[in-house]
Amino acid sequence: MDRLTEGHRRFHTQVFPGRRHQFHLLAESQAPEFLFITCSDSRIVPDLILGTGPGDLFISRNAGNVVPISSNDVDGTTATIEYAVEVLKVKHAILCGHSDCGAMKAALDRKALDPLPKASRWLRHVEAAFSHRQPSNPAEGEHAELAALIRGNVVAQLLNLKAQPAVARALAHDAISVHGWYYDILSGRIERYDEQIRRFLPLLEP
Numbered sequence: 666m667d668r669l670t671e672g673h674r675r676f677h678t679q680v681f682p683g684r685r686h687q688f689h690l691l692a693e694s695q696a697p698e699f700l701f702i703t704c705s706d707s708r709i710v711p712d713l714i715l716g717t718g719p720g721d722l723f724i725s726r727n728a729g730n731v732v733p734i735s736s737n738d739v740d741g742t743t744a745t746i747e748y749a750v751e752v753l754k755v756k757h758a759i760l761c762g763h764s765d766c767g768a769m770k771a772a773l774d775r776k777a778l779d780p781l782p783k784a785s786r787w788l789r790h791v792e793a794a795f796s797h798r799q800p801s802n803p804a805e806g807e808h809a810e811l812a813a814l815i816r817g818n819v820v821a822q823l824l825n826l827k828a829q830p831a832v833a834r835a836l837a838h839d840a841i842s843v844h845g846w847y848y849d850i851l852s853g854r855i856e857r858y859d860e861q862i863r864r865f866l867p868l869l870e871p
């Protein structure tokens with residue numbers, strides 16, 4: 666915990682004073698342009714990989730970057746999506762999966778979930794990944810099968826996102842655009858899903 670206390674001390678004494686004006690404005694309201702849905706994994710630091718900061722991203726995180734589709738239930742992710750779209754009027758919703766995702770590894774080896782009853786039930790939501798599995802990339806070697814399934818989960822959850830009532834309404838009015846991304850931890854690169862050609866392409870043009 667000392668590390669966190671020290672980190673906060675540095676923020677409060679060195680960072681905050683120089684940005685006091687920005688925080689002053691943000692203290693009253695927020696108007697983020699982006700809803701960012703990603704995995705809880707500690708290796709994904711959205712502000713670091715996207716060059717964003719306070720007030721930019723409205724973030725929802727959970728194991729496996731899932732958007733549940735059950736209409737009988739309420740959960741934190743769909744409630745967050747509803748608020749972001751209906752109240753904050755975000756212009757873009759980004760669903761971002763990542764390499765080496767533990768949730769997707771568990772989906773491949775469900776036995777690992779035996780001692781985790783809640784995770785086991787939660788990760789039923791990623792089963793649609795199997796029917797959207799992407800072609801394996803031989804360059805990814807021993808990780809190719811997992812990476813193909815993780816990209817499939819991005820496609821599956823992107824469909825669930827578009828099916829959320831608030832998102833579907835906003836899409837019908839061209840008030841929002843949705844994006845499916847795959848972040849590769851090893852290379853630091855992001856791929857985007859192209860819905861026209863149904864393939865993942867580099868976010869950055871070569």
Ligand SMILES: [Zn+2]
Nearest residue numbers: 704706766767
């Ligand atoms: Zn993950």
